Amino acid sequence: MKCDKFIEALGTKVKILEVTRQCDDQVTALVELNDLPEAVRFLYYDMGGYLTTMIPNDERSINKHYALYYALSMEGGKMFEGDEIAQDEKCFVTIKTLISPDSLVFPSVTPLVPACVWYEREAYDMFGLVAEGLPDKRRLVLSDDWPDNLFPLRKDAMDYRYRPDMKEHYMEPEYEFLKPEGSGIIDVPLGPLHITADEPGHFRLFCDGDTIIDADYRLFYQHRGMEKLAENRMNYDQMGYLAERVCGICGYAHAIACIEAAEKAINLEIPARAQAIRIICSEIERLHSHLLNIGLACEVTGNYNAFMHIFRIREYSMKLAELVTGGRKTYGNVVMGGLRRDMTGVEIKESLRILQIIETQVDEVWDAVMDDKRQMSRWKGVGILDKQVARDFSPVGPNIRGSGIKRDTRYDHPYDFFTKLDFNVSVVEGGDVFAREMVRYMELKSSVSIIRQCFELMPQTAIIVDPKFHVKPENYALAYVEAPRGENVHWIMQGSAQKVFRWRCRAATYNNWPSLRFQFRGNNLADAALIVCSLDPCYSCTERVTVVDIKSKKSKILTNADLKNFARTQKDSPLKDLR
């Protein structure tokens, strides 16, 4: 069976206490606490794994322990030609370990596998589990003034409605940014709120002149506690809708991933037609998301004309969504066992017409953008994500495919209907902004073709199974969907009474942030907004920016307009009177 090969190899390195199989391509190996770092490292580097997600869980009610699940996607390192596992052997291996509630300490994996850093920081925030040896122990998810001994995801910690008192702003603990050593470094905060995208995120750029030498960031200003909310009261009918609201762009991918995790946990097969429609909707989502991002990448560099054209085309993709689902954005369609809304022949016909428009017009505009030397010079060679950094941090989506690594969940672990479809993974070498935008352009084309194929092959079956299935307490599974920004991974452990015991939702960008720091280094301040944008994180530029010159102790407040202007024209550095 799939996965056995990896378990066998792992067994030669560490002692495996127990092996359980969740579904055809997912197994879990329980190891001793002290063997954890070595087990994860071995699978990650020696066997060609990428970190998919890590789930801390409070299982005191089940086995009197806390548990950690490190889920690795076994697909090959993909660093060079042939460095890949055979298609029919790709699978997920989860390393599980138990932590006693008396010690609450586990050995950190981060020093061996850097990709774990955010997950281990979050494990402390949410469960109070301390990663021994973790180089960066700052808070990640919860706000800095959150009470010290309150760990929200512990089952006995708090009611989901509880809101601790906020501290006065002057009492709030300072968040420490990681600073590079040296003199003459200018500290440029970008944040905390983006005025046009409404996305909060605070970046600190450390500059020497106009060159960024390092960066650090504080995010999660918008943590909504959804996992806690769902665990306490939601049934599976409601969860799909809640998951859909995780993101304003790739919401549908979250909804499918969440529901598929619940379905996989009990091995529920959904009808082929429902699978096809799920794919169609998620590819429509990709169309509008990629068009948005390519548009914005033009806009931050001042190319308004192209931006407007791309958004004009994007409107067609929104229309397409409205046509086939009845809503422009939140489709409210996925339920456990299938879908709630079918597509009619008329809708399919009209969709094919719109697809044709999108396809031809995207080509026209892209051609014009590529022709624009000024635009190309702003994209090429900027914000490079080094291939080795990418290997170490497990980024996902166009971010990693732009660095020449062929990682795409639709290809590595085809879910739903994807095995029946024909498509090429878009990979571009280079790792710069241009490469990432190129990947997006290529994916626009392949999305159009995928949607067409789905329409052509549209199976004539029901769209929902007979709702006679039962969830099984303590069963769990991973589900993954390639969202526009990379894979969204959901992990669900079912509980009793049709409720979830634990829901772990990992959005694509979560894996992309940690390596951003390396992408900033050596770039011009004017490109900062562009680099963030090319990651497609719901990008961040700023309302107001304070600049502090450490050497001269001068500071200056920049307005959004100043910085935006500098990003567009690259003239009149706003920092020049500080030097």
Place this chain on the structure above:
Amino acid sequence: MMKLLDISKKYGEITHKYPFEPYKVADNFRGKPAYIFDLCIGCAACGIACPSNAITVQFNNDQSKLIWEFDCGRCIFCGRCDEVCPTGAIKLSEEFELAVKFDKSALIQRGELDTQYCTTCNKPFSAKRLVKYSFECLSKANVSEKRLEEAKEYLCMCPTCKKTATVATFTSGKEMVIE
């Protein structure tokens, strides 16, 4: 650069005059659920189906009315209420202009239905319209006159009294009319 200008020329003006002229949404668009009070029987099916608790059906304080309430601020336009409503009293409309200015209460819609009290213990348990609706359904269902008369009586009893009454009939040895 010139290429982009050519494209502009080719496609011309594409912006809509909205809000100065209406914006046409697709067929089957899922907009704000429209409620027709006259059709609502207060069965609460919508309230149970609604995943985001946008609809609630509850008695008011003195239990004289059954209050159907819809909070548009919570609605996610999924259309489940529309699917389950037996009378078509709630249906998704094409309305999408839902913003209110500061006054959040403008998002709330209410319907007050007369309460049906139990004929035996006088406890409020349903809406008059629901009882009437159930009776109408039965009348159309081809049941005998006598059975219908019985049903009329039963329908106006609260679940507890209904149970007691049924048990009483069975144990009293009285013959039941069986279809």
